[in-house]
Amino acid sequence: MNKRITLADIAARTGFSASTVSMVLNNRPGSRIPEATAERVRAIAEELGYAPDRTARGLRTGRSEALGFISDEVTITRYASAMVRGILDAAEACNHAVLMAETDNHPRRLENAIRLMRTRHIDGIIVGLMRARQVDLPAGLGGLPVIIVNGKVDGYHAVLPDEYQAGLDAVNYLVAHGHRRIAFIGRAAVHLDPRVSWTIGRRISGIDTGMANAGLSFVHEVEGSDWEPELGYRGAAEIFDRGDITAIITANDRIAFGVYGVAQARGLSIPDDMSVLSFDDEQLASYVRPQVTTMRLPYLDMGQIAAELLFKQIAGEWCPTDSAEETLVRMPLVERSSVADLG
Numbered sequence: 274m275n276k277r278i279t280l281a282d283i284a285a286r287t288g289f290s291a292s293t294v295s296m297v298l299n300n301r302p303g304s305r306i307p308e309a310t311a312e313r314v315r316a317i318a319e320e321l322g323y324a325p326d327r328t329a330r331g332l333r334t335g336r337s338e339a340l341g342f343i344s345d346e347v348t349i350t351r352y353a354s355a356m357v358r359g360i361l362d363a364a365e366a367c368n369h370a371v372l373m374a375e376t377d378n379h380p381r382r383l384e385n386a387i388r389l390m391r392t393r394h395i396d397g398i399i400v401g402l403m404r405a406r407q408v409d410l411p412a413g414l415g416g417l418p419v420i421i422v423n424g425k426v427d428g429y430h431a432v433l434p435d436e437y438q439a440g441l442d443a444v445n446y447l448v449a450h451g452h453r454r455i456a457f458i459g460r461a462a463v464h465l466d467p468r469v470s471w472t473i474g475r476r477i478s479g480i481d482t483g484m485a486n487a488g489l490s491f492v493h494e495v496e497g498s499d500w501e502p503e504l505g506y507r508g509a510a511e512i513f514d515r516g517d518i519t520a521i522i523t524a525n526d527r528i529a530f531g532v533y534g535v536a537q538a539r540g541l542s543i544p545d546d547m548s549v550l551s552f553d554d555e556q557l558a559s560y561v562r563p564q565v566t567t568m569r570l571p572y573l574d575m576g577q578i579a580a581e582l583l584f585k586q587i588a589g590e591w592c593p594t595d596s597a598e599e600t601l602v603r604m605p606l607v608e609r610s611s612v613a614d615l616g
Contacts, residue, residue, distance in 0.1 A: 278323040286317045298323070339370040340583065341390035344401040345378045347423075352555045352572070356401050356422060359576025367584050369396070384411045391417070397583045400424065401576070405433060407467040418586040422579040423572070425471045432579040432600045436472040439568040439604035440479020441486075443522060443550055446566075446606060448487045451615030452520040452548060455484070457491045458508035458532070459524025461498035473524075476552065480522060492518050500524055505531020513539060513547070519615065520548035526555040529565050529611075544613035554607050563610035571602045578602060 280298070284291040289310060297306055297314040342360055347353050357373070364371045372395060374386035387410075390398060398417060402408065402424035410419075410426050421431045447455060457480065464473040484490060493515055495508030505528035512518055513535060523529040529551040536543050543549055543563055551558065554569035578600060586592060 278318075278321045282321060283314060283318050283323060286321070287313055289314060294318075338368060339372055339393065339395045340364055340580065341386075341395045341398040342371050342373045342401060343376060343383065343386045343390070343398060344373075344403070345376055346403045347401045348373060348375050350403050352553070353403055353423075353570075355572035356576040359573040359578075360399060360401075360580045361576075363577045363580030363584070367580075369584075380411070387411065387414065391415075396587045399576075399579050399583060400426065400429075401579075404470060405436075405472040406470050418583055420579045420583045420586070422575050425467065430582065430598055430600070432575050432582065432602065433472060434570050434575065434604050435601040436476035436604065437479040437482075438601075439552065440476045440481070441483040442479075442604070442606055443552070443568055444480055444483025444487065446608075447520050447522070447548070447550055447612065448483075448489075450548075450612055452612075453487075453489060454492045454518045455489065455520045455522060456493040456495070456508075456512045456515075456518045457522045457524075458495045458497065458505060458512075458528050459500055460494060460496050463498045476524070497528075501527050502531035502534060504528050506534050508532070509535035509547075513541065518547070520550065520612065523549065523551045526551045526553045526558045526565060526567055529567075530557065530561065533561055544611050548612040550612055552604075558607075559609070566609045566611045567607050568604045569607050571604055575602050 280291050280294045283298075284294045287294065293306060293310065294314050297311045298318060340360070342357065347356050361371055372390055372393065374382075374390070376382040376386060387398070396418070398414070398419045399422055400410065400419065401422045405423045405425070407425040410429075419429050421429050423433065425431050425433075444455075460477055464470045464477070493512055495504070495511055497504040497508070505523060508528070509521065509532040512521060521532055523532060529549050532547075532549055533543065536547065541547060549565060551565050551567040554567045558565040558567050582600065
C-alpha cells in the first residue's frame with residue numbers, strides 16, 4: 274500500500290518546519306512567509322503528490338469542503354443534467370466536492386439521502402427537481418444551508434426559470450416576425466396547482482400577456498395536460514384544418530414534435546406553411562428538421578447560481594430574508610429554423 278504523503282514528509286524534503294509547510298499549504302493568512310519559500314513548498318508538495326486530509330481539516334474548521342446534491346430524477350434526464358454540470362463547475366471553482374443522490378421520487382430514499390449526507394458533515398445541500406413543482410422536505414436538515422433549484426419548498430430559497438418573461442419573449446418574437454394569427458396547444462387548468470407545477474402557470478400567463486400587449490387573441494386553442502407528441506398531433510390536425518393560422522405556440526417541445534408529424538403526414542412545410550415556436554429546448558429540438566425555435570430552460574445557469582448562493586450562505590455572506598424569495602433565471606430564445614419571417 275502506498276504511504277500517504279504528510280506535511281512532515283514535505284518538511285523533511287524542503288528543510289522547512291512542519292508549521293511553515295502547514296501555513297503555506299493551508300493558505301494561512303498573516304503568515305508572512307517569503308514567496309520563494311512558499312513556491313518551494315508547493316513545488317515539493319506537487320512532486321510528492323500531496324493531497325490534504327479533508328477529514329482532519331474538517332475537524333479543525335467545522336467544514337467538510339463538500340456539498341450534497343439530491344435530486345428526484347435530474348441526473349438521469351439527459352437535457353436536465355446540465356443542472357448537475359453547473360453545480361459541479363461552481364463547486365470546483367470553490368474547491369469543493371459534490372456528493373450526489375437520486376431519489377426517484379421515493380420519500381424514504383430522500384430521508385436516507387439527507388441522513389447519510391449529514392453523517393458526512395457536508396457544508397450544505399442543493400435539492401434539484403426535474404419538474405418545477407412545490408414539494409416537502411423531511412425533518413433532519415436542522416439549520417443546514419439549503420437551496421432549492423427548479424422547485425419550491427416552504428422555508429427555503431428557490432432558483433427558478435423566469436417562465437413569465439419567457440412567455441412574453443416567445444410571443445414578442447412571433448409578432449416581430451409578422452405573425453398575427455396564432456394558435457396555442459397545451460393550456461390545462463391542472464398546471465395551476467403548485468404541486469403539479471410552480472412555473473407552468475407563469476409560462477402561460479406570460480404568453481397571454483404578450484398576446485394582450487400586441488392586441489391579439491389566439492385564433493384557436495387546443496387544451497391538454499399530457500404534454501406529449503400525441504397532443505401535438507391531435508392539436509395540429511385541428512389547426513391545419515382551419516387553414517387561417519400562420520404560427521403555433523406549443524407549450525413544450527414534445528408537443529411540437531407531434532405538430533411536425535402532422536405536417537409531414539399532410540405534405541406541409543415548416544415554416545413555409547406553418548411556423549412553430551416551443552419551450553424547453555430538449556435535445557431532439559435540434560435534431561428534427563427544420564430545427565425547432567424554442568425557449569431554453571437554463572439548467573446550467575440555474576445549477577451554477579444555486580451553488581454560488583449556497584456558498585455565500587455557508588460563508589455567512591448572504592442569508593435569505595424571506596422564505597418566499599426566489600432567484601429567477603432568464604430563459605434564452607434559441608433561434609433556429611421553424612419560424613418564418615412574414616415581414
